[in-house]
Amino acid sequence: MNPRSREQHHGIGMTSQRTRDRLIERLREQGISNERVLEVMRNTPRHLFVDEALAHRAYEDTALPIGHGQTISQPYIVARMTQMLLEHGTPHSVLEIGTGCGYQTLVLSQLVSQVYSIERIRALHEQAKKRLEDLKVYNVELRLTDGALGWPNRNYRFDRILMTAAASEIPRKLVEQLREGGEMILPYDSGRGQVLLRITRRGDDFETEAFEPVIFVPLLPGVEE
Ligand code: SAH
Numbered sequence: 001m002n003p004r005s006r007e008q009h010h011g012i013g014m015t016s017q018r019t020r021d022r023l024i025e026r027l028r029e030q031g032i033s034n035e036r037v038l039e040v041m042r043n044t045p046r047h048l049f050v051d052e053a054l055a056h057r058a059y060e061d062t063a064l065p066i067g068h069g070q071t072i073s074q075p076y077i078v079a080r081m082t083q084m085l086l087e088h089g090t091p092h093s094v095l096e097i098g099t100g101c102g103y104q105t106l107v108l109s110q111l112v113s114q115v116y117s118i119e120r121i122r123a124l125h126e127q128a129k130k131r132l133e134d135l136k137v138y139n140v141e142l143r144l145t146d147g148a149l150g151w152p153n154r155n156y157r158f159d160r161i162l163m164t165a166a167a168s169e170i171p172r173k174l175v176e177q178l179r180e181g182g183e184m185i186l187p188y189d190s191g192r193g194q195v196l197l198r199i200t201r202r203g204d205d206f207e208t209e210a211f212e213p214v215i216f217v218p219l220l221p222g223v224e225e
Helices: 003-029 035-043 052-057 075-086 103-109 122-134
Strands: 064-067 070-072 093-097 114-119 140-144 158-163 178-189 194-202 205-214
Touching: 003 035, 003 075, 035 075, 035 103, 052 064, 064 122, 075 103, 075 158, 075 178, 075 194, 093 103, 103 114, 103 122, 103 140, 114 122, 122 140
Parallel strands: 093 114, 093 158, 114 140, 158 178
Antiparallel strands: 064 070, 178 194, 194 205
């Protein structure tokens, strides 16, 4: 690293603690009250999950492009969904659909024992894998496949499933991988806009609750090489 780039790096570090604190205050004002979620988000380096050219905006409460027509979710929505996942007790295992850059995956990995995450775009999957390895995150398993089909091992059952892309049909194979009493949080596209849903497994029944409107990229089929 030449001295100039070290200085620039240092510069990002210097502003980030202050801007991170400001982001956490903003999340609090918007109703995020789970202290564990707030603390993890304060300490998670979001700037490592966006292009260097966008790193100075990493602690703004906004979605940012990550290439391949995809985005890193807005911090508020990451906090909101994570808080919902923890609302009825801390889950042991979480399956995430839509790894993207891996930021939400990293947040989850600090709150639950085991995280599984699926991405359909090879380049994003590989980049997320490298980032999480560099950060020495060992309780995450990543797969390149179509998340609507569920985790490749059909015997797995998850405490929680988090979808970070919007579906217009609830993928049957996915909800079947919820354990009894397990919950899935997802953006659901009704055709008249997206809303956040929580689906709870009760035997063979699936109880559905709707929450606020949201905006996510669409869930797409197949794998993109
Ligand atoms: N969790 C990410 C959000 C990424 S955006 C974050 O922390 O910011 C949603 C991601 O879902 C995109 O990367 C997109 O490629 C992926 N995706 C869309 N359809 C999918 C599918 N069927 N299976 C797996 N991933 C999918």
